[in-house]
Amino acid sequence: MSRWPIDRFLLWLLRGTATIAGAIVLLIVTFLVMESLPVLQHVGISRFFTDPSWHPTERLYNLTPMLWGTLFAMVGSVLIATPLGILSAVFCRYYAPPAVARPYRKLIELLAGIPSVVYGFWGLVVLVPLIGSIHPPGPSLLAGIIILTIMILPTIALVADASLANVPQQYVRGAAALGLSRWGIIQGVVFPAAKSGLLTGVILETGRAIGETMAILMVCGNVVQTPHSLFDPIRTLTANIALEMAYALGDHRAALFVSGLVLMAMIAALVAAAEWISHGRIYG
Amino acid sequence: MKRCYDRFRLKKFTALVALSVAVFTGSPASSEAQGNTADQLAGKLVITGASTLAPLIAEIGKRFESLHPTVRVNVQSGGSSRGVADARQGLADIGMVSRAMKEDERDLSAFPVARDGVCPILHQENPVQALTDEQIVAIYTGKITNWKGVGGTDAPITVVNKAEGRSTLEVFLQYFKLKNAEIKAQVVIGDNEQGVKTVAGNRNAIGYVSIGTAEYDATHGVFIKLLPVGGVAASTESVRKGAFPLSRPLHIVTRTAPSGLTKAFIEYAQSKAVHDLIREQYFVPLAN
Numbered sequence: 001m002s003r004w005p006i007d008r009f010l011l012w013l014l015r016g017t018a019t020i021a022g023a024i025v026l027l028i029v030t031f032l033v034m035e036s037l038p039v040l041q042h043v044g045i046s047r048f049f050t051d052p053s054w055h056p057t058e059r060l061y062n063l064t065p066m067l068w069g070t071l072f073a074m075v076g077s078v079l080i081a082t083p084l085g086i087l088s089a090v091f092c093r094y095y096a097p098p099a100v101a102r103p104y105r106k107l108i109e110l111l112a113g114i115p116s117v118v119y120g121f122w123g124l125v126v127l128v129p130l131i132g133s134i135h136p137p138g139p140s141l142l143a144g145i146i147i148l149t150i151m152i153l154p155t156i157a158l159v160a161d162a163s164l165a166n167v168p169q170q171y172v173r174g175a176a177a178l179g180l181s182r183w184g185i186i187q188g189v190v191f192p193a194a195k196s197g198l199l200t201g202v203i204l205e206t207g208r209a210i211g212e213t214m215a216i217l218m219v220c221g222n223v224v225q226t227p228h229s230l231f232d233p234i235r236t237l238t239a240n241i242a243l244e245m246a247y248a249l250g251d252h253r254a255a256l257f258v259s260g261l262v263l264m265a266m267i268a269a270l271v272a273a274a275e276w277i278s279h280g281r282i283y284g
Numbered sequence: 285m286k287r288c289y290d291r292f293r294l295k296k297f298t299a300l301v302a303l304s305v306a307v308f309t310g311s312p313a314s315s316e317a318q319g320n321t322a323d324q325l326a327g328k329l330v331i332t333g334a335s336t337l338a339p340l341i342a343e344i345g346k347r348f349e350s351l352h353p354t355v356r357v358n359v360q361s362g363g364s365s366r367g368v369a370d371a372r373q374g375l376a377d378i379g380m381v382s383r384a385m386k387e388d389e390r391d392l393s394a395f396p397v398a399r400d401g402v403c404p405i406l407h408q409e410n411p412v413q414a415l416t417d418e419q420i421v422a423i424y425t426g427k428i429t430n431w432k433g434v435g436g437t438d439a440p441i442t443v444v445n446k447a448e449g450r451s452t453l454e455v456f457l458q459y460f461k462l463k464n465a466e467i468k469a470q471v472v473i474g475d476n477e478q479g480v481k482t483v484a485g486n487r488n489a490i491g492y493v494s495i496g497t498a499e500y501d502a503t504h505g506v507f508i509k510l511l512p513v514g515g516v517a518a519s520t521e522s523v524r525k526g527a528f529p530l531s532r533p534l535h536i537v538t539r540t541a542p543s544g545l546t547k548a549f550i551e552y553a554q555s556k557a558v559h560d561l562i563r564e565q566y567f568v569p570l571a572n
Binding site: 053054055056057058060124125128129132136137138139217218221222223224233235242243244246247248249252 | 361362363366442448451471474478481486
């Protein structure tokens with residue numbers, strides 16, 4: 001321990017804030033469990049996955065179609081946004097002239113700041129009718145994936161950009177001195193060196209894709225069903241909570257908290273998987 | 285040295301906690317003091333219930349507060365069932381119920397404040413001018429899936445339904461004697477405006493929304509049209525007369541016969557003075 005009082009004060013302050021941050025997560029989980037406990041006790045966990053449908057006012061509580069809806073929308077958008085975002089960062093760092101790179105980066109930052117409801121509104125009045133004219137009805141998994149991709153693209157683009165910037169210049173110069181092509185340097189030296197940063201970006205964008213609510217609510221159709229094609233409407237777990245919470249009572253309300261609990265479990269699984277893939281070195 | 289320092293800080297911290305606890309617990313107690321002798325009407329009204337009614341009652345409450353500065357009106361939404369339950373248990377002074385009162389709710393005193401109508405809407409360019417009740421049921425249960433089946437163009441029907449728990453859905457299901465599980469929808473929406481935008485953006489869609497919202501949007505250039513139900517044209521006028529079948533009364537309820545502040549508020553909410561507020565919320569004022 002340092003002999004300076006200010007250091008000790010700072011240490012305790014940091015311990016305090018860290019405790020608060022940790023406690024908030026635990027409190028949220030406890031709250032979710034407590035609110036969903038009544039329905040979990042007299043309905044049982046298994047019925048949330050085996051009931052014929054989701055009609056909570058008729059005491060049917062199947063969450064599986066919404067779980068699939070959430071997963072498909074998330075996987076689809078992450079698969080499209082990740083390569084686009086990383087390539088955008090590569091362009092910005094290694095190919096664009098500085099006169100282009102700076103305004104380009106500002107534009108991406110601006111894109112990150114647009115509220116989700118704006119994307120949703122655009123999707124509702126432009127994208128959905130467009131998809132509807134190709135393949136009715138319009139509100140669909142595809143609309144959700146497109147909107148989500150646009151929304152999470154700046155997240156991965158900016159994080160990837162920052163992690164490429166952190167790659168030591170000596171690596172790049174050394175590789176260039178060996179006569180490697182520019183793309184050769186990027187994929188052989190820069191990517192491996194920036195791996196953990198890129199992975200953090202993927203986790204952040206995935207988290208945002210799972211958690212997004214308003215835009216998804218406006219373009220996905222919100223029909224509770226397991227989608228069989230890209231043009232089928234879906235409902236995500238977040239949209240389910242937002243749609244029904246204001247009017248839910250009793251078991252219906254508790255069932256929505258179970259939706260929240262399932263979402264929380266998905267995020268936890270995501271973080272655990274990322275930890276496992278990177279062998280605990282994501283944030284290193 | 286370290287001990288001493290820590291102890292000093294701990295003392296300071298404890299004092300701070302004690303102070304904040306005192307502030308937090310102290311203030312509500314003092315603000316709850318009631319019974320202003322100058323004005324007969326003083327105190328706090330807690331109103332809970334139907335989310336359909338909550339915005340209207342909140343507006344009425346604001347105007348009531350400005351007339352009686354010592355009165356505070358607290359409005360919380362949570363559904364008609366909550367309105368009934370809270371009024372019964374005394375958790376709220378007044379409950380809001382956005383439907384006709386049920387048989388087993390006779391123990392409550394109910395006061396109608398306005399009416400709300402629900403009407404089917406189509407895209408303006410849809411050639412279909414009217415649908416019978418049976419046709420609407422067939423469309424919503426997926427027995428008719430193409431507009432050709434009801435005399436329209438050859439195009440698949442996009443059925444727009446409301447999310448579970450919405451009172452508009454309840455009114456719709458009750459009138460057409462449907463269960464929500466029987467409805468085969470392509471789109472499920474939350475509020476009325478989302479329904480209007482969905483139908484206006486899809487010429488093959490059918491939906492149903494609150495008449496007030498639909499009539500306002502239709503007369504302000506949104507591409508929708510209101511369908512008659514049971515041969516009665518959908519308009520706020522036919523709802524006010526009670527002629528429109530797909531409509532419901534909006535009630536406020538109390539556990540016992542109201543008196544004092546509660547009575548004054550209910551009388552005010554039923555008076556002509558709030559008709560402009562009722563129209564602003566796209567509901568229909570009752571005739572006198």
